[in-house]
Amino acid sequence: MADPIGTAGETGPTAGVSRLPAHTTMAIRPFMAQTPGAALISLKPEIEDLRHRLEGKEDRSVLELKALPAGCADRRRDNACAACGARPLSVCASMDDADLARLDALAEHLTLNVGDTLIRADDPARHVFNITSGSVRVYRLLSDGRRQITGFLFAGDFLGLATGETYAFSAEAIEPVTACRFRKSEYRALIRETPALETALLERATHELAAAQNQMLLLGRKTALERVATFLLEMPSHDPARPGPQGRVHLPMTRAEIADYLGLTIETVSRVLTRLKTQGLIRLVSLTEIRIERPEALRAVADGEA
Amino acid sequence: MADPIGTAGETGPTAGVSRLPAHTTMAIRPFMAQTPGAALISLKPEIEDLRHRLEGKEDRSVLELKALPAGCADRRRDNACAACGARPLSVCASMDDADLARLDALAEHLTLNVGDTLIRADDPARHVFNITSGSVRVYRLLSDGRRQITGFLFAGDFLGLATGETYAFSAEAIEPVTACRFRKSEYRALIRETPALETALLERATHELAAAQNQMLLLGRKTALERVATFLLEMPSHDPARPGPQGRVHLPMTRAEIADYLGLTIETVSRVLTRLKTQGLIRLVSLTEIRIERPEALRAVADGEA
């Protein structure tokens, strides 16, 4: 296991810290596209360097206009390259340039490889993190090694907001990750000075709570078949950087990680995937790529209507 | 099932709406006592009318001083009568009298009987609720009737904060409940005008997220024995109105509700309780009252160290 980088002022050997241009610090992704209008608006793939899009004021306002669903004037959202998936940029309606500049001044930028640790449970909680690209697993362990992955985080997600002396969970990169982090003390000052950020975080937190309730329903009451079906249907909307073609699900995590997320074993996950394939609901394009052939049927299975 | 009262401006036949004296609107309870210093400070039992304690400024500052753990200058907390458990009062360091008066002016006060519905899933989400006394179950259903209770709420807890057109969960009283509610639109205005409230809610939400992660670990990876043990240990800290004598757990909910909270069946819950009793870890004082005889041993079981 790699050294953690969130425990002290220094970085572990596997993580790099660097400064990026202004206005690339925060990647605030929208909530899952529950309401139709709130879907993520991706930049056109042919635009290579996304940063250029935001340097002129006029471009940003265009993005905002496009990304703004009716009645969501105060909502934050981001934009990521659908092709490369890397380094999404924040487009934050209520945060002005001064806000963004302040954020950037306080942020450290991190680069992590697969398996690197962002946060280790029980370490002193000194930082707040924001993922800017890649995917992260968040989990808790029992003393005998049983693991429950409580969530996968993607570009735009926050980590370590909870108050408390130590982290109650661990977080590791499952893909190459870029992130930025703030010292807790500076984060608190930031919150005080940037009400728009606090509003955004509260809205985010309440949505995550709703998602957590969904996951509790899954873990407490759904069968293995229903769990996997639910997972496949909800996975794409969790990863705004890779919306991908309709019905195509990219799984950056291993079977073991899926199992630990769904409260199952790898064998059961594998069997259920095979069963869904045999029934013609999905197709296993590759190990990390699944195609949903009959979304309605899969939805019926996921909701226990089979 | 009773009529829901959160769906329209009117109240159902089983719920009463009344106005209470100023400054009794919000009951903001502290987070679970994870850090030693953050424990709830109860008023001395001999004080009958708690409201008197808060009418003089000097009394309030005394309460604040007593309730304030080191390094938590901005934290909200409440105080409830340990004897009667009813109507806790808010003591909110960063909210002044004007804030509280504004809250009161906007709140409707509700009274609910056992089984009454506060919130019904899929109804339009028009209100935000705050429990001022009693206990509430929050749950989700699958179409075939399987139920997962995602949490029990007590005095001081908030409900319905998530944005969204409709509620994603149901909430019902499991004891006589008093609550107050705000229209969503007025709640949003309130948030804008009362930054202290937003800060309190964000802190609350992040703590609830941490608790939700704990529950996911329980539902996904713990055995029936571990689940029940964990539940018994965490129950008292969830109900600040009734800290009760040390090692005494009051269970206002039925076995069916415990089962639906722990992802088990009533039979399994019953069997496990019997087993814990046989092993001498707990004693069943009555159906709703359990005494923990060997807390350390129970903790070991809960953490999977048995």
Next chain:
DNA sequence: CGCACTGTTGAGCCTAATCAAGTTGTGTGG
């Protein structure tokens, strides 16, 4: 090409669910 790792498939087992009685507790009315 070989090795290590991840994933798939099979056989048997075990925990908790299901089905089925009983028992205790509670509230109501006589």
Next chain:
DNA sequence: CCACACAACTTGATTAGGCTCAACAGTGCG
């Protein structure tokens, strides 16, 4: 105060879904 009805709870017997253990098959890398 007791008799009764009903709900909540407990206990027992049986079943089944998913886990464990085990073997094998892809996949990727040096």
